[in-house]
Amino acid sequence: MLVQLFYVSTPVGPVTTTVTKMILDHSIIANKAEKITGILCQGNGLYFQVLEGPRSAINNKYKKILNDTRHQNVELLSYDHIEERHFGDWSMVLIDLSAVDAMISMNHCDFDPYTATGFDMKTMLKDLLVSKKEINQIL
Numbered sequence: 001m002l003v004q005l006f007y008v009s010t011p012v013g014p015v016t017t018t019v020t021k022m023i024l025d026h027s028i029i030a031n032k033a034e035k036i037t038g039i040l041c042q043g044n045g046l047y048f049q050v051l052e053g054p055r056s057a058i059n060n061k062y063k064k065i066l067n068d069t070r071h072q073n074v075e076l077l078s079y080d081h082i083e084e085r086h087f088g089d090w091s092m093v094l095i096d097l098s099a100v101d102a103m104i105s106m107n108h109c110d111f112d113p114y115t116a117t118g119f120d121m122k123t124m125l126k127d128l129l130v131s132k133k134e135i136n137q138i139l
Contacts, residue, residue: 002085003055005009005062006121008113009047009071019070024092031091036061038087041095041128047071048113050125052085078118095128 011019020042031037036053049065051058064076087093114123 001055002052002082003058003081004078004082004086005051005058005076006118007049007062007065007074007076009065010072011047012070012072013025015042020094023070024094034061037085037090037092039090039093039095039125039129041125043096047115048119048121050121052082052087055081060134064075073114075114077113077116077121080118 024040027040031053034053034057036051036057038049038051038053041048051061053061062076064070115122
């Protein structure tokens with residue numbers, strides 16, 4: 001049984017390239033072993049992540065995220081059972097929110113992930129993926 005989980009959090013302390021690379025490097029290895037795929041959006045003082053995979057693996061990963069001292073204000077935005085993966089090609093991919101196309105920001109200028117619905121999150125993510133210019137694919 002596959003599930004898809006969306007969450008948002010704010011980083012504790014500054015987010016540097018070194019911190020982001022460390023998170024991605026660890027995630028790639030762990031996610032492949034746990035059959036988890038997903039997207040990490042980072043920037044503008046936020047982490048926003050979508051994880052997909054077996055229910056037990058996603059539940060365990062989210063427990064780790066809740067206990068990770070690099071995150072605060074972790075909030076679950078959506079948790080759905082899915083028939084197939086939407087991000088099956090990526091063990092993890094990074095979207096730099098501070099570098100995304102200005103048109104995306106204009107289309108979602110009132111976007112606040114802490115008050116967004118699951119539908120809002122999926123719409124924003126779809127627009128981010130269409131603007132793949134600033135996506136750093138990590139396989």
